[in-house]
Amino acid sequence: MNSGLVDYDSSDDSDSVIDLAPALRSVHCHEMVGYHAECETQDEAIDTGSVLRPPSRLERAFEKNRLQPLVNPFISQRRGGSGPALATNERNRVIRKKPPQGVRRAGGGHRASKEPSIEPAQRLREFPDQCLRISAGKLFCGCCKETLTVIKNSIKTHVVSAKHTRAKTAYFVQRDSDLEVKDALETYFTEHNDDSTASLSPEIHLYRYRVTEAMMFAGIPILKTDYLRPVLERADIKLTGSEHLSQYIPKVEGLEFSAIHRELLGESVFLMFDGTRRQGEALNTVARFCNENFEILLRLIQFVTLEHSPDNTTLSTTLTTLWTRQYGLDFEALTGWGRDSCKVNGTATGRLQVIFSRSEDLLCICHTLNNVGDYVGFPEKRDFMTSWRILVQNNNAAKHLWKSFTNSAMVGFSNVRWWSRQEVENEICLNFGDLPAFLTALDTQNVGDATTRKMRTLYEADPLLLAMLL
Numbered sequence: 001m002n003s004g005l006v007d008y009d010s011s012d013d014s015d016s017v018i019d020l021a022p023a024l025r026s027v028h029c030h031e032m033v034g035y036h037a038e039c040e041t042q043d044e045a046i047d048t049g050s051v052l053r054p055p056s057r058l059e060r061a062f063e064k065n066r067l068q069p070l071v072n073p074f075i076s077q078r079r080g081g082s083g084p085a086l087a088t089n090e091r092n093r094v095i096r097k098k099p100p101q102g103v104r105r106a107g108g109g110h111r112a113s114k115e116p117s118i119e120p121a122q123r124l125r126e127f128p129d130q131c132l133r134i135s136a137g138k139l140f141c142g143c144c145k146e147t148l149t150v151i152k153n154s155i156k157t158h159v160v161s162a163k164h165t166r167a168k169t170a171y172f173v174q175r176d177s178d179l180e181v182k183d184a185l186e187t188y189f190t191e192h193n194d195d196s197t198a199s200l201s202p203e204i205h206l207y208r209y210r211v212t213e214a215m216m217f218a219g220i221p222i223l224k225t226d227y228l229r230p231v232l233e234r235a236d237i238k239l240t241g242s243e244h245l246s247q248y249i250p251k252v253e254g255l256e257f258s259a260i261h262r263e264l265l266g267e268s269v270f271l272m273f274d275g276t277r278r279q280g281e282a283l284n285t286v287a288r289f290c291n292e293n294f295e296i297l298l299r300l301i302q303f304v305t306l307e308h309s310p311d312n313t314t315l316s317t318t319l320t321t322l323w324t325r326q327y328g329l330d331f332e333a334l335t336g337w338g339r340d341s342c343k344v345n346g347t348a349t350g351r352l353q354v355i356f357s358r359s360e361d362l363l364c365i366c367h368t369l370n371n372v373g374d375y376v377g378f379p380e381k382r383d384f385m386t387s388w389r390i391l392v393q394n395n396n397a398a399k400h401l402w403k404s405f406t407n408s409a410m411v412g413f414s415n416v417r418w419w420s421r422q423e424v425e426n427e428i429c430l431n432f433g434d435l436p437a438f439l440t441a442l443d444t445q446n447v448g449d450a451t452t453r454k455m456r457t458l459y460e461a462d463p464l465l466l467a468m469l470l
């Protein structure tokens, strides 16, 4: 038998005439992928090895594996059948199937007409300005990112379709934006030719800029690009390490602020500022204005993290510099300041009103109401809600139980969103009728122990009072 890999004569002494090791390795390699060009069956390829010498440990292991039924690795064995109920994210991974034959949409199935033998370049000439190009010898729609046939009617249908029209509009917007970014980067690197990356091509700069921007937009820490780099470089453009990529962050920020600057020009603007010490002192400033289409818009025009909390002088200087030097806008265009009632903000606004003579000082009504609420004492409600936040908002069993009563997921609680408490209380209020059964079920299922008992006691003491307070 000819293995198809070496010329082998069975009458020869194999040890002295031919070194069979490479041949055997080839047989195994081919068998590993389940394919051999000249053997009729896979068994033949194995026989070639077995008649020459006893099977090696590797061969025996391989043979053992070969006899085991193959399991498709893309079909999770955890889905379906008996077993515990799967979480939503697991259920969502179930394989979506096509509708049965006969119910499929028109246009599905095999193409009836045969592709003519026409060069794609001819179709490019016939359909100009449609973002078509030739990719790997095929006609390719650059905005829809799909390969097209060269059948003229198919292309006609494609270029007038709503999907292509939408994609084409987005494509031209993106192209213009790319040109703008490229120009800005080129100008920067011409002026800063001592920058270590100044000699890179504009295309590479643009790609790195877009990757950084996408990471920022998705809220992905820039350090994680080191893990994503191999896959991102499949676009055949060289990326760089996260430490270099992070140098594009100020450039992304700069162009974003330029776009906001264009929006603010000629508008009367109200500025709101606030800081939080939860993650260092993070100072942010938001502009609120009404554009020519009578749309009320909000734009974050500054976000800086500071080592220390600013005093009123630093704060007023920072805001003045932001408006007059960073954005270069008129003093008269600033109509007012929105702030919370803390003393530093109040004193800073007093200073700012001297500089910006047309501006008004406006306390944030939401902050004010929130602070008023803190001074109103309802101990029963406070104790009940504290227990609720400790137990129900943080316990998965309790959350599932609540969902089984209300048929909707529980509203999440956040310490940093000041209206979050109201959302939670409102949800309890709307489902107040289910509350006694829910508390009993928590107790029966041993969820929460002392906290559950405390909530039951508070509820049973005076349900009507609790309902009114919520």
Ligand SMILES: [Zn+2]
Residues within 6 Å of the ligand: 141, 142, 143, 144, 145, 158, 163, 164, 167
């Ligand atoms: Zn298209």
